[in-house]
Amino acid sequence: MANSENTTGSMHFTGRRIHAGLSTIMVLAILIIIQLLAVKHNARFDVTGNKRHSLSEQTVNILNTLKEPIKAYCFVNETEPMHLQIRDLLERYAAQSDRFTFQFIDIDREPLKAQQFKIDPGEAYSVTVLTRDTEYEDGYRKITSATENDLTNAILKLTRGDAAKTVYLLTGHGEKDLDSEEATGGHSLRSGLENANYGVSELNLVSEKTVPENCAALGIVGPTIDPSRDELDAIQTYLDRGGNLIVAIDPQISCPNLVALLTKYGITVGNDLIVDPNGFQHVLQPVIGDYGDHPITRNFNYLLILNLARSVTPAEEPPAGMTLVTLARTSEHAWAETNLSNLENFKPELNESEDIKGPVPIAVVSETLSGQSDPARASDSGSVARTRVIAIGDSDFADNYFMMTNPVHTAFMMNAFHYLTDETDLIAIPPVEKLHQPLNLTESQVALAFWIPVVLLPLMILGWGGIRIYERRKAG
Amino acid sequence: MNRFLTIFNRELGSYFISPIAYIVMAVFMIVTGMIFYSNVVFYAQASAMSLQNPSFGQLILAEDFIRPLFDNICVILLFMSPALTMRLFSEEKRSGTIELLLSYPVRDTEIILGKFLACLTFLVIMTALTSCYPIFLYFTGNPEIGPFLTAYLGFFLMGAVFLSIGVFTSSMTDNQIIAALFAFGINLVLWIIGWTGGGSDGGMLSGVFKYVSIIEHYDPLVKGVLNSQDIIYFISMSGLFLFLSHRVLIARKLRG
Numbered sequence: 001m002a003n004s005e006n007t008t009g010s011m012h013f014t015g016r017r018i019h020a021g022l023s024t025i026m027v028l029a030i031l032i033i034i035q036l037l038a039v040k041h042n043a044r045f046d047v048t049g050n051k052r053h054s055l056s057e058q059t060v061n062i063l064n065t066l067k068e069p070i071k072a073y074c075f076v077n078e079t080e081p082m083h084l085q086i087r088d089l090l091e092r093y094a095a096q097s098d099r100f101t102f103q104f105i106d107i108d109r110e111p112l113k114a115q116q117f118k119i120d121p122g123e124a125y126s127v128t129v130l131t132r133d134t135e136y137e138d139g140y141r142k143i144t145s146a147t148e149n150d151l152t153n154a155i156l157k158l159t160r161g162d163a164a165k166t167v168y169l170l171t172g173h174g175e176k177d178l179d180s181e182e183a184t185g186g187h188s189l190r191s192g193l194e195n196a197n198y199g200v201s202e203l204n205l206v207s208e209k210t211v212p213e214n215c216a217a218l219g220i221v222g223p224t225i226d227p228s229r230d231e232l233d234a235i236q237t238y239l240d241r242g243g244n245l246i247v248a249i250d251p252q253i254s255c256p257n258l259v260a261l262l263t264k265y266g267i268t269v270g271n272d273l274i275v276d277p278n279g280f281q282h283v284l285q286p287v288i289g290d291y292g293d294h295p296i297t298r299n300f301n302y303l304l305i306l307n308l309a310r311s312v313t314p315a316e317e318p319p320a321g322m323t324l325v326t327l328a329r330t331s332e333h334a335w336a337e338t339n340l341s342n343l344e345n346f347k348p349e350l351n352e353s354e355d356i357k358g359p360v361p362i363a364v365v366s367e368t369l370s371g372q373s374d375p376a377r378a379s380d381s382g383s384v385a386r387t388r389v390i391a392i393g394d395s396d397f398a399d400n401y402f403m404m405t406n407p408v409h410t411a412f413m414m415n416a417f418h419y420l421t422d423e424t425d426l427i428a429i430p431p432v433e434k435l436h437q438p439l440n441l442t443e444s445q446v447a448l449a450f451w452i453p454v455v456l457l458p459l460m461i462l463g464w465g466g467i468r469i470y471e472r473r474k475a476g
Numbered sequence: 477m478n479r480f481l482t483i484f485n486r487e488l489g490s491y492f493i494s495p496i497a498y499i500v501m502a503v504f505m506i507v508t509g510m511i512f513y514s515n516v517v518f519y520a521q522a523s524a525m526s527l528q529n530p531s532f533g534q535l536i537l538a539e540d541f542i543r544p545l546f547d548n549i550c551v552i553l554l555f556m557s558p559a560l561t562m563r564l565f566s567e568e569k570r571s572g573t574i575e576l577l578l579s580y581p582v583r584d585t586e587i588i589l590g591k592f593l594a595c596l597t598f599l600v601i602m603t604a605l606t607s608c609y610p611i612f613l614y615f616t617g618n619p620e621i622g623p624f625l626t627a628y629l630g631f632f633l634m635g636a637v638f639l640s641i642g643v644f645t646s647s648m649t650d651n652q653i654i655a656a657l658f659a660f661g662i663n664l665v666l667w668i669i670g671w672t673g674g675g676s677d678g679g680m681l682s683g684v685f686k687y688v689s690i691i692e693h694y695d696p697l698v699k700g701v702l703n704s705q706d707i708i709y710f711i712s713m714s715g716l717f718l719f720l721s722h723r724v725l726i727a728r729k730l731r732g
Contacts, residue, residue, distance in 0.1 A: 016730055020723060027719055031712050035687070038705040047622030048538060048700040088699075437537045438523030439617045441516070449516040452608055453509030458502035461605070465498025472493070 042095075050435050055092050059152045063097035070155055072102040074128045075114060086128060086146040093151065100155075117142065130154050143195050149411070150195040157197050165216035165421050166199035172206055173255075174224030176399060184396070186221060188403035192410050193417060205231040211238035217420035221248045222395030226255040235261065242385025244420035248395035251310035252340065265366040265389040266318040270311035274360055274393070275348040276334035280305045283348060290329040290359055295424050296390075296415040297327050302408040304328065309394035311336040311356050314364045322368040327390070328412075329359035336360045363392040365419070388420050479582040483590025484597075487564070491598050501602050504556065511548045512609050515541055537613060538623035538700055545609070546627040546698045553635055554663050560598065561642025562656035564591045565721075569650035574728075584725045588718055592643050599635045603628070623700030630697030633710035634690060638663050640717035647724040666690040666713075 046054040055063070072090055076083050090102040107114050117129045117140060128151070131140040141154040157164075169178060169186075176186030178200070193200045203211065203218070205227070211218060211234055218238065220227075227235070239245060247262060249255060251273045259269045276286035288304040291297035314324035336356035337348045350357065366389045396402060403409045418424060441449075491497040519541050526535055568574040577587060613619045638659075645658040670689025686692050690713070693706040 020726055020730075024720075024723055027716075031716055034708060034712060035705075038708040039687070041704075043704040045702040046700065047620075047626055047702060049620045049622070052536075053696075053699055053701045435536050436526070436534050437618055438526055438535055439516070439519050439537070439541075439613075440523055440527070441520045441616055445616055446516060446520060449612060450509075450513045452612070453512055453606075454506055457509070457605060457608065458505045461498055461502045461505065465492075465495055465502075468492065468498075469495060 044095075052435070053088070053092070055096060056148060056152075059093075059148055060096060062152055062156060063093060063100060066097055066099040066155075066159065068132055068159065069099045069101065070130060070132065070158065072100070072128050072130050072151075073113065073117070074102055074104045075107045075119060076104070076128065077106060077108075078104075082146050089146055089148060089151060090128075130158050132158060141197055143197075144191065145195045147195070147407075149414070153196055164197050164199050165423070166201055166212075166214050167193060167217045167219060167417060167421065168201050168203040168212065168215045169219040169221060170205065170223070170227070171202045172204045173220075173227055174222070175220060176222045176395065178202060181400060183399065183401035185400045186398070188400045188410065189221065189398050189413060192403065192414055196414050196417070198417065198421070205234050208234075210234050211243065215243065217244040217246060217417055219246045219248075219417075220258065221246075221398055222250060223255055223258065224250075224253055226257045229257060232257045232261055239387045239389070242387055244388045246390040246392070246416055246420060248392040248398055249310070250395050251308055251393070262389065262391050265368060265387070266315035266322050266324045267364050267366055267389065267391045268313045268315065269391060269393065270313065270336055270338075270356065271340075272311050272336040272338045272356065273340055273348075274306070274309040274311065274330055274334055274362065275337045275350075276330055276358075278331060278333055284308050286330045286334050286362070288328045288330060288362065290331065292326045292328070294325045294327055294365060294419075296365065296412070296419050300408075300412070302411075304397060304408055304412060305402065305406060306362065306394040307396040307402070309362050309397075311360045311362060312364050312391045312393040313356070313361045314366070318366075319368075322366060325365050325367075326361040327363035327365055327392075329361050332358045334358040334360055362394065363390065365390045365416075390416050390420065479580075480586040480590050483582065483587055484594050487591050487594030488597055491594070497598070500556070500559070501605065504552065504602050505605055507552055508549050508606055512545060512606075515545050516612075537617055537619040541613070542619070542623055542627055543698050546631055549606070550631060550634055550694065553631070553638060554667060555660070557599075557635065557638035557663065558642050558645075558656035558659035560595055561639055561646050561659060562652040563646070564595065564643055565646040566650050566652045566655045570652075578725070578729060584722055584729075588643060588647075588721050588725070592640060592718060595639045595643070596636055599639065600632070603631060603635075620700070623698075626697045626700050626702055629702075630694045633697075633707070633714075634694050637666070637690060637710055637713045637717070640714040640721075641666075644717040644721045644724070647721040 044054075046052075072093075074086055074090065076086050087104075093100045094102060105113050107119070117127075119127055119129075119142075127142050127144050128146075129140050129142050130151075139158065141158045143150045143154050169175065169189075176184075176189065178186045178190040181187045190200050198216070201212075203215075205211070209230075215238065218235065235243075235245065247258065249258065249269060251271075262269055273284065274286045275283050277283055278287060279285040280287050284307070286306050286309055288306060289302075291300045314326055318324045335350045335358050337350075338354045338356075339351065368387050368389075369385070397409050398413050403413070519535070519537075522535055522540070565574065568577060578584070610619065610624050641662045642655070642659040645662065646652075646655040648658070649655050666688065667690060670686045670692045687709075693703075693709045696703050696706055
């Protein structure tokens with residue numbers, strides 16, 4: 001009888017253990033299913049003020065329509081400052097699309113991988129290579145920044161399989177030095193263009209004589225002396241065959257040949273100086289927030305800051321076939337001061353009969369059929385092609401200082417080059433609104449940051465505890 | 477409900493009977509206060525440099541202050557949470573009161589939830605003391621509220637997971653030191669399991685490790701990104717370890 005009860009109890013015990021084991025397995029299985037569903041149907045909310053951890057609509061659309069796998073090999077070591085930034089970005093891309101994957105590679109441990117992508121020592125530790133999954137022999141794109149704009153454009157170019165276009169920047173007239181990393185240098189412009197997957201070359205027309213055939217766009221950024229007649233002829237020949245030109249010219253720079261060339265394309269460069277009473281740091285740093293309806297500036301809700309700028313106005317009656325659009329204007333409070341006779345004691349004052357009253361155009365784009373600006377040349381060439389010319393009344397806004405401190409400047413310049421090179425679907429993603437939250441504290445505020453949490457609050461806690469324990473002991 | 481509240485009040489009250497709770501809170505404040513103060517000094521210096529040099533770059537309170545602050549406070553939580561939970565069941569087992577507790581007309585789930593939530597409430601009280609940090613920043617700077625709230629949410633949810641692990645390890649042994657070390661070990665594994673190499677395509681195992689890693693789910697919250705999958709992860713992990721604690725208690729009952 002006792003044996004029978006023991007056996008029944010043992011069976012009962014074993015049965016409950018099996019039940020406990022099975023229920024544990026079931027709970028684990030349910031939890032795993034919940035996690036899988038949670039990953040598949042994740043809802044994401046970016047609660048930051050400027051949505052800096054979200055991808056733009058353009059990027060989301062491109063990632064959602066990826067037809068083939070894209071893999072990013074990131075050669076940025078963990079010790080590099082940009083590591084976290086690029087990782088954050090790549091993770092957002094990977095979370096958006098199953099077809100986008102990435103891998104970090106330690107260039108010191110896997111130098112062969114770097115050789116496969118022909119990574120120069122200069123770009124080691126800062127380069128991300130985008131490939132069509134493992135078929136990197138088929139073409140790849142490199143970027144050396146951690147911006148959504150460059151990464152998305154690289155994906156777009158890779159998936160389209162386009163060969164990189166080359167832009168040339170004219171030298172020999174005091175233009176921005178593309179290798180200079182000084183505040184007034186042009187290194188940021190070069191790296192911006194390279195990150196947008198352009199080949200960037202300098203062009204000296206005195207020695208080269210002609211603009212190369214593969215020139216997708218020619219830039220003249222910040223000349224201080226006028227190009228010669230021969231150089232202008234070479235540029236004109238290039239434009240006549242459907243070339244594209246962007247000129248950024250500062251005030252008080254006398255370049256009659258260059259100005260005359262722009263005039264042919266309906267753009268008048270004023271001999272003046274923009275004065276903005278609401279300027280950034282002073283009245284000669286106009287703040288630009290009024291943009292024309294054009295692909296370059298569409299959805300541009302940001303401020304450009306110019307430094308010593310001149311007016312650039314479109315012709316009131318452009319020739320037939322020529323389209324002129326003002327890209328950017330100053331505020332209505334600004335004006336273009338024409339009396340520059342006494343700059344040492346410069347006291348700007350609006351003279352309505354001589355000055356150009358605001359809003360003053362400072363950037364204009366001209367699109368025309370090549371040769372139509374000069375009918376004689378058109379008949380010579382025999383063929384008609386589209387020519388695009390952009391003129392901007394300031395070059396400082398494209399120097400290292402302004403491009404590094406304000407990403408809107410980079411976006412504007414890249415948009416201009418994308419438009420010139422007919423890469424309008426690469427038009428820059430508007431940069432995230434810049435946030436700068438300095439904490440300017442007085443000495444007493446810094447002292448408070450120490451005394452309250454480190455001394456006062458712990459003492460209060462200990463005092464409160466001491467009283468409570470004392471009362472408890474006293475009570476009983 | 478009343479029985480649950482009885483357990484909850486008894487556990488929460490037990491923290492404040494001895495001086496230990498007050499000492500733990502004071503030490504927590506001193507350590508986090510020092511971290512906060514060093515962040516204030518560093519950020520104020522960076523702000524001064526940014527004024528002198530406009531190309532210094534952006535300074536964002538949420539990214540450059542709140543995020544490192546909460547990252548460091550969470551490290552303290554990693555070490556401190558086992559100390560908060562180690563005695564929950566171990567002490568009862570060592571003193572023999574666990575048999576008495578289990579014999580009461582109270583469900584096992586109520587015992588576990590009562591102890592767990594009491595511990596979590598103590599953590600919330602401790603965390604509430606740090607509210608002086610956002611108040612300070614609110615009056616001296618212009619912080620975004622969203623990232624602050626999600627960072628606190630992340631800290632709370634991570635605390636809930638660590639405490640549930642502590643409840644589980646405490647239910648397994650009558651030795652408080654072993655319970656604390658075991659809990660710390662599991663916490664640490666959850667912390668570092670995602671450090672298995674960089675990339676999104678490290679294979680299935682790497683993907684599983686990354687998903688299990690608590691940091692992978694905490695990081696978006698402290699950045700100001702709220703993912704439903706992260707919230708579900710934290711709740712699931714807490715639920716899992718509380719369930720396992722329940723299993724341990726059941727097993728003890730079965731053993732008699």
